[in-house]
Amino acid sequence: MRTDWATLPEAVTKEVADRVGGSHISPAATGDHAEIAATVTGTAEKVFLKAAHSDFGVRSLRFELRVSEAVSGSYSPAVRWHFEEAGWLVVGFEHCDGPHADLSPGSPDLDLLGEALAALSKKEAPDVGLFSPKARLGFEHPAMDGDTLVHTDLGPANLIVTSGGLRIVDWAMATKAAPWVELAMLVPWLIGSGHTPKQAETWLAQQSAWTTLDSSVLDDFATNNAEKWALKSSQNTVKPRVWWRVD
Ligand SMILES: Nc1ncnc2c1ncn2[C@@H]1O[C@H](COP(=O)(O)OP(=O)(O)O)[C@@H](O)[C@H]1O
Ligand SMILES: [Mg+2]
Numbered sequence: 547m548r549t550d551w552a553t554l555p556e557a558v559t560k561e562v563a564d565r566v567g568g569s570h571i572s573p574a575a576t577g578d579h580a581e582i583a584a585t586v587t588g589t590a591e592k593v594f595l596k597a598a599h600s601d602f603g604v605r606s607l608r609f610e611l612r613v614s615e616a617v618s619g620s621y622s623p624a625v626r627w628h629f630e631e632a633g634w635l636v637v638g639f640e641h642c643d644g645p646h647a648d649l650s651p652g653s654p655d656l657d658l659l660g661e662a663l664a665a666l667s668k669k670e671a672p673d674v675g676l677f678s679p680k681a682r683l684g685f686e687h688p689a690m691d692g693d694t695l696v697h698t699d700l701g702p703a704n705l706i707v708t709s710g711g712l713r714i715v716d717w718a719m720a721t722k723a724a725p726w727v728e729l730a731m732l733v734p735w736l737i738g739s740g741h742t743p744k745q746a747e748t749w750l751a752q753q754s755a756w757t758t759l760d761s762s763v764l765d766d767f768a769t770n771n772a773e774k775w776a777l778k779s780s781q782n783t784v785k786p787r788v789w790w791r792v793d
Contacts, residue, residue, distance in 0.1 A: 616672035647705035692724030
């Protein structure tokens with residue numbers, strides 16, 4: 547849940563201004579997990595700043611910081627600096643300039659994503675206390691276990707197409723799992739971007755982690771995932787109000 551920049555204590559905003567050289571703030575238009583998420587521009591640099599104050603927010607941002615430092619590859623924005631002040635954890639990331647990826651059928655951004663997925667599938671999970679598949683998804687299957695770093699949230703809002711290539715942001719849900727888990731979690735995003743299920747599967751079949759996967763494992767994943775989201779959406783349904791007449 548986002549908090550307004552104005553709620554940051556002066557000690558924090560001063561420290562940020564000192565680091566970037568003054569500050570022009572532009573809050574992020576997408577995402578809603580981080581308490582503060584904004585582009586901060588100064589005379590010295592332009593960073594993407596995330597900050598947290600609540601217990602949960604600080605734990606989550608601290609985790610994201612650890613993962614981001616460990617990932618620090620060409621697909622992930624570098625961590626420029628971080629500090630703690632007045633109960634806030636503040637992280638300045640390399641700013642990625644560009645639009646969100648377009649994942650619709652035929653989009654050239656799909657090629658960029660395909661390259662990134664192939665590279666990620668070879669990336670060994672860093673030892674930074676990543677989520678297990680069960681902790682991340684709420685269900686498990688032995689085939690989901692693995693040693694790969696899996697982002698698990700590769701929706702367009704977390705994919706930025708820069709002039710230097712695709713950047714993947716928001717590593718707050720990073721998981722240690724088998725590489726196909728990343729691909730399976732991408733299916734709803736592809737369908738949401740206009741692919742038919744068949745088109746999504748055809749596109750994913752370019753990845754070796756997909757073609758070597760036993761179809762019964764994938765069926766099990768799809769069933770569990772669908773059940774999880776059906777349950778979530780039934781719990782979120784606004785229940786009609788019940789009125790009692792007390793005469
Ligand atoms: N390093 C970055 N550079 C530029 N924009 C970013 C960067 N990181 C995130 N963003 C933008 O800000 C939005 C929210 O950031 P994100 O890290 O995804 O926060 P949340 O955890 O709230 O989803 C992203 O959807 C993206 O558009
Ligand atoms: Mg996000």
